[in-house]
Amino acid sequence: MTPFDIIKVSSLRREKLEQLGTKSKYWFTDDDNRQMLFKAVKGDTGEDWSEKIACELCRLLDLPHVHYELAVETEEDKRGVVCQTCAPPPMSLVLGNQLLFALDANYPRDHGRKYKVHQHTVEAVRDVVRTLKPPPTPYATDISGTKCTALDVFLGYVMLDAWIGNQDRHHENWGALTDGENLYLAPTFDHAAGMARNLMDEERQERLTTRDGKRQIAYFARRARSAFYKDDVSKKPMSTFDAWHAFSQFSSEATMIWLRRLSGVSEASVRQLLETVPNDRISDVGREFTLRLLMENRRRLLEGDAP
Ligand SMILES: Nc1ncnc2c1ncn2[C@@H]1O[C@H](COP(=O)(O)OP(=O)(O)OP(=O)(O)O)[C@@H](O)[C@H]1O
Ligand SMILES: [Mg+2]
Structure with missing residues (x-):
């Protein structure tokens, strides 16, 4: 079975920190000119896979949801997820x-x-x-x-x-x-x-x-x-x-x-x-x-x- 893709994110592309919420995260523009949010995992938790699995469960339910992909910030090898702005x-x-x-x-x-x-x-x-x-x-x-x-x-x-x-x-x-x-x-x-x-x-x-x-x-x-x-x-x-x-x-x-x-x-x-x-x-x-x-x-x- 093919594992989920991991999107590579570079902190060099960071444009704006997102102040709301408790996790460290920032916005950047991807190669397709889309506003994307990188959310880093806090500590050693499974916040990356839980976000991704929940998103896939939403898809199975056909529930309107923000789509998340697993991601890694390459500079520090930091696990996280990325999503596109919904607005x-x-x-x-x-x-x-x-x-x-x-x-x-x-x-x-x-x-x-x-x-x-x-x-x-x-x-x-x-x-x-x-x-x-x-x-x-x-x-x-x-x-x-x-x-x-x-x-x-x-x-x-x-x-x-x-x-x-x-x-x-x-x-x-x-x-x-x-x-x-x-x-x-x-x-x-x-x-x-x-x-x-x-x-x-x-x-x-x-x-x-x-x-x-x-x-x-x-x-x-x-x-x-x-x-x-x-x-x-x-x-x-x-x-x-x-x-x-x-x-x-x-x-x-x-x-x-x-x-x-x-x-x-x-x-x-x-x-x-x-x-x-x-x-x-x-x-x-x-x-x-x-x-x-x-x-x-x-x-x-x-x-x-x-x-
Ligand atoms: N896809 C998105 N499109 C637009 N805004 C977003 C998106 N994802 C997050 N945000 C904004 O960023 C804020 C923080 O994001 P999110 O809730 O995912 O982070 P968090 O740190 O997990 O928050 P919490 O403290 O609730 O656990 C949201 O409240 C929202 O304002
Ligand atoms: Mg939140």
């Missing part, structure tokens, strides 16, 4: 915190905090996403013919988060594209925090083989928390599954469509994706653990939550 001129990206603030001037847009924002509630996000148009070309998806709304598509993002255990859908990890006149839901991006990409292989191995129920993957999978709150007095953010159940109330049709798409993604196709990650970026135990985690969450989504 080439005349488009620009308006992030969730700005959209929420536009609808409610009390929303803490500028607190410099992305996590533990209790006002980032399911209802507030729904109210914003309802005002958007669905993602434009080339991100459009034909999820329910002409009636597809931005909220229908957003449900797919929340289902993806539950599937991959993405705890990072905070208010700067979703947004809208604007041409100055219209606002469209932006494709989903920044999934590097999913799939327990920062576990050590020893822990993965132990969780794969232990007899202790509380150490097993089924139990571990249930710990994933979203960045959504049920309401602004809730103390803790919702689990990724509670967030999915809450959003899925907004459209039974879109829920059915996304679940049907998920059921169409076989274990063999996920295994094949994981095997396509080069051996120097993921170990066999990393592949096996990730596969088991994805299959457990897929089962929970499709069959309900009983272990």
Whole structure:
């Protein structure tokens, strides 16, 4: 099987650091004159393969997404991913915190905090996403013919988060594209925090083989928390599954469509994706653990939550 391509990036082409987000990253123009972002892996984590695998899972679901490739910055042999801007001129990206603030001037847009924002509630996000148009070309998806709304598509993002255990859908990890006149839901991006990409292989191995129920993957999978709150007095953010159940109330049709798409993604196709990650970026135990985690969450989504 041919491994994923690795794009070579040179820091000499760096034009602008991207200030938002926690990872070190910068923008450059590639040979085809496209604005590209290089995101370096933090420490020794698997943020490169988790971003790439999540992107490929989005493709299998036909979910509007930013496309990532594995990359290496040649000067320092630094692992990472690259993606193209999803907002080439005349488009620009308006992030969730700005959209929420536009609808409610009390929303803490500028607190410099992305996590533990209790006002980032399911209802507030729904109210914003309802005002958007669905993602434009080339991100459009034909999820329910002409009636597809931005909220229908957003449900797919929340289902993806539950599937991959993405705890990072905070208010700067979703947004809208604007041409100055219209606002469209932006494709989903920044999934590097999913799939327990920062576990050590020893822990993965132990969780794969232990007899202790509380150490097993089924139990571990249930710990994933979203960045959504049920309401602004809730103390803790919702689990990724509670967030999915809450959003899925907004459209039974879109829920059915996304679940049907998920059921169409076989274990063999996920295994094949994981095997396509080069051996120097993921170990066999990393592949096996990730596969088991994805299959457990897929089962929970499709069959309900009983272990
Ligand atoms: N493909 C893209 N097109 C346009 N803007 C982008 C794109 N990817 C990232 N950005 C911008 O860069 C910011 C940081 O990128 P990203 O969220 O991928 O990084 P991060 O460091 O992983 O963030 P976090 O702290 O949420 O983990 C985003 O919030 C967004 O404003
Ligand atoms: Mg981010």
